[in-house]
Structure formats: C-alpha cells, structure tokens
Amino acid sequence: MAKVTVENLTKKYGKTTAVRNISFDLEDNEFFVLFGPAGAGKTTILNMIAGIGDPDEGRICFDGQSMNFIESSKRNVAMVFENYALYPHLTIYENIASSMRTKAHREPEEVIDREVKRIASLLRLEGLLDRKPSQVSNGQKQRAALGRAMVRKPNIFLMDEPLAHLDAKLRNAMRKELKAMQDKLQTTTLYVTHDYAEAMSLGDRIAVIHQGEICQIGTAEEVYNMPATEFVARMFGDSEINILQGVLRREDSTLKLVLPLSNRSYELPRHTAEVLEASGRKQVDVGLRSSAVRYSWRPEEGYVKGTVYTMEPLGNKVELTVKTEGGAVRLMVPVTETPDVDETIYLAFDVSGGIYFDSDSKEYIVCQKETAGKEGKR
Numbered sequence: 484m485a486k487v488t489v490e491n492l493t494k495k496y497g498k499t500t501a502v503r504n505i506s507f508d509l510e511d512n513e514f515f516v517l518f519g520p521a522g523a524g525k526t527t528i529l530n531m532i533a534g535i536g537d538p539d540e541g542r543i544c545f546d547g548q549s550m551n552f553i554e555s556s557k558r559n560v561a562m563v564f565e566n567y568a569l570y571p572h573l574t575i576y577e578n579i580a581s582s583m584r585t586k587a588h589r590e591p592e593e594v595i596d597r598e599v600k601r602i603a604s605l606l607r608l609e610g611l612l613d614r615k616p617s618q619v620s621n622g623q624k625q626r627a628a629l630g631r632a633m634v635r636k637p638n639i640f641l642m643d644e645p646l647a648h649l650d651a652k653l654r655n656a657m658r659k660e661l662k663a664m665q666d667k668l669q670t671t672t673l674y675v676t677h678d679y680a681e682a683m684s685l686g687d688r689i690a691v692i693h694q695g696e697i698c699q700i701g702t703a704e705e706v707y708n709m710p711a712t713e714f715v716a717r718m719f720g721d722s723e724i725n726i727l728q729g730v731l732r733r734e735d736s737t738l739k740l741v742l743p744l745s746n747r748s749y750e751l752p753r754h755t756a757e758v759l760e761a762s763g764r765k766q767v768d769v770g771l772r773s774s775a776v777r778y779s780w781r782p783e784e785g786y787v788k789g790t791v792y793t794m795e796p797l798g799n800k801v802e803l804t805v806k807t808e809g810g811a812v813r814l815m816v817p818v819t820e821t822p823d824v825d826e827t828i829y830l831a832f833d834v835s836g837g838i839y840f841d842s843d844s845k846e847y848i849v850c851q852k853e854t855a856g857k858e859g860k861r
C-alpha cells in the first residue's frame with residue numbers, strides 16, 4: 484500500500500471545469516472518502532488517480548513518485564465500480580483469479596489458487612466459486628468484485644459507489660464488511676459516495692466536494708459538528724439542518740442571540756458568545772439540527788406555534804416540516820408520534836446546540852461542540 488499525494492489537480496472537459504485545484508494526501512492504510520452531490524467531480528478525481536484521463540494541471544504521486552505519465556496498467560491500482568463489471572462467462576473463481584492473470588500482474592497457478600480461496604473465505608464466497616455471476620445475488624456479485632480487487636496487493640483501492648446498486652439492508656451489511664475488510668487488510672482506499680451515512684461510517688477522513696472543489700477535509704465528527712460552510716452542514720444528516728437567521732444583541736453586558744422566527748432572545752454558551760463577539764457580526768446564520776429543536780403538542784412557555792406541513796418517514800422516525808409565522812422548520816419525531824397534516828405543534832430551539840455561520844460568506848464561525856465539556860452555560 485502506498486501514500487498517495489494529489490497536488491493542485493485541475494481537469495476540464497471543454498468549457499466545463501470538472502475539478503479545480505484539488506489537493507489532498509492519503510496516508511498509508513487510510514480509508515479516505517470523496518463525498519459530494521452528483522456532478523461534483525468525484526469520479527473525475529478517482530479516474531485521474533487510476534490513470535484514466537490525464538489532469539490538465541497538477542500532480543499525482545504514489546510514495547513520492549510521480550504517476551502523471553505512467554499508464555493506468557502500470558500504476559497497480561485496483562478498482563471496484565457500482566456495476567460490479569464481472570465477466571459473465573467466467574465463474575466467480577475465475578473472475579477473482581482474473582486480476583492475477585493479467586499481463587502486468589501474472590502469478591503462478593498455485594499462488595492464484597491459494598489467494599482466491601483465502602479471499603473467498605474472507606468474503607464468505609466459498610460455496611459460490613463454481614457459479615457464474617448470473618447465478619448469485621447482487622450482494623454476492625459485489626463481494627466477488629471486491630474479491631477480485633483484493634487478491635492483488637495494489638498501491639491503492641479505488642471504489643466508485645460500489646454499494647449504490649444494493650438495497651438498503653444489503654448496503655448496510657456490505658458497509659460493515661468493507662469496514663472489517665479495511666481493519667483486517669490494512670489497505671489504502673479512496674472511496675467515492677454521495678451517501679452521507681456511508682461516508683461517515685466508512686471514512687477515516689472525508690473530503691466534501693462541491694462543484695469541482697474541496698469544501699472541507701475532516702473526520703466524520705469534524706464535518707458533522709464543525710462544518711466549514713452551510714453547504715457542508717446541509718450535506719450531512721437524515722433531516723437537513725435548519726438554517727435560521729439570528730441577530731446578536733448586547734443585553735446587560737452579555738451577548739444574546741435573538742431569533743426573529745421565535746421573537747425571543749437566548750443566552751449563549753460562553754465560548755460561543757466570545758467567538759461571536761470577536762467576529763464583529765451583528766447578524767449570523769444559526770444551524771440547528773433536528774436534535775436542537777424541541778416540540779410539544781400543547782402550548783408551552785417559550786414555544787412557537789406552527790402547523791405540520793409535510794411528513795416524510797425516514798427509518799423509524801418521521802421528518803416533519805412545520806410552518807411557523809417566521810418560516811419553516813424541519814425536525815424528526817418518532818413514528819409513534821406521527822401527527823396529522825395541518826395539526827398544531829409547538830417548537831422551541833436549543834441555540835446552545837447551534838452551529839453559527841457568517842450570514843454573508845456562509846462560512847463556519849463557531850459551535851459549542853468545539854469546547855464540549857470544557858464549559859457550562861453562563
């Protein structure tokens with residue numbers, strides 16, 4: 484496995500700049516996720532590392548050695564795609580063995596046999612080796628495709644949405660298998676996905692890509708709790724984060740937050756208040772995830788009245804969009820609490836759990852999680 488360095492990569496297709504000035508390092512044995520919406524440039528980056536399509540600018544190095552003019556077959560990368568790409572006329576055994584029978588990587592037959600059986604056992608494919616791809620399930624096909632990539636010792640695994648075709652249950656199971664495989668094999672992996680839960684559960688680090696540029700690189704905790712921009716904040720979470728307007732106002736020598744939506748002022752945690760004060764802003768955007776929105780079916784002191792506008796089941800919860808006089812708010816409630824559309828609901832906001840952004844640049848300023856455990860409320 485290799486340390487992979489990507490420096491200032493730019494790729495254009497005619498007038499479209501698919502990737503602009505991208506840089507990151509993959510540590511040896513790291514599981515690194517490229518995460519972003521459709522068309523963000525993820526596959527373009529992966530392909531350039533694989534040697535499919537040259538960059539217009541920038542450098543790709545494996546262990547310090549430039550790969551720019553090295554053809555794909557000589558880079559020793561192993562790729563796994565969304566559509567498995569198994570040979571339909573070969574058995575699962577032969578499919579897995581095929582990557583040890585290429586011109587560039589030919590192994591003796593006894594090594595091939597030993598490796599195929601070792602990987603088949605790791606991926607629980609032992610009983611299926613004589614079958615053709617059409618005779619196994621989608622999950623088993625995807626495991627065979629992984630197996631084919633794993634039998635070699637590549638510099639890097641490149642995986643492009645390998646679980647996207649699978650149903651939710653199988654995707655979950657395969658995610659766990661991939662994680663276990665990563666722990667066991669110690670592989671350097673670059674993994675492309677547009678599924679935030681997959682990115683968070685698999686990635687040692689995640690690079691969030693938007694319109695060909697990197698918005699943030701960080702651990703799952705960092706991108707979730709301290710998103711660099713409002714865009715990043717919106718990309719993570721079952722229910723999209725609420726971004727509410729906030730006004731900062733000095734009251735009795737302390738900085739308070741006023742939410743026009745609730746027409747109330749709130750105390751802020753000390754560190755949050757200090758950083759917001761230092762920012763010199765009078766207006767901020769306040770990111771509140773569903774967990775920072777409380778609800779009640781009866782009027783309560785400090786709660787804002789609203790009506791349930793839409794409901795969407797998400798797993799064992801339901802996402803409600805609530806209309807209030809000041810604007811819409813999203814929150815999750817347990818399925819057991821599912822209301823009727825147009826039912827009245829009362830909401831309160833825990834601004835200490837807020838993520839604060841500059842209302843002009845939409846960039847991160849502060850959140851309490853930065854200092855969680857180090858301070859209490861004033």
Ligand SMILES: Nc1ncnc2c1ncn2[C@@H]1O[C@H](COP(=O)(O)OP(=O)(O)OP(=O)(O)O)[C@@H](O)[C@H]1O
Pocket residue numbers: 496499500501519520521522523524525526527528677
């Ligand atoms: N061969 C091509 N010719 C022209 N434009 C292309 C080509 N390949 C990609 N693009 C454009 O480059 C941009 C990035 O595409 P890319 O496939 O890398 O995105 P992605 O993040 O992988 O998206 P998805 O998740 O939909 O696969 C898009 O605007 C896309 O339309």
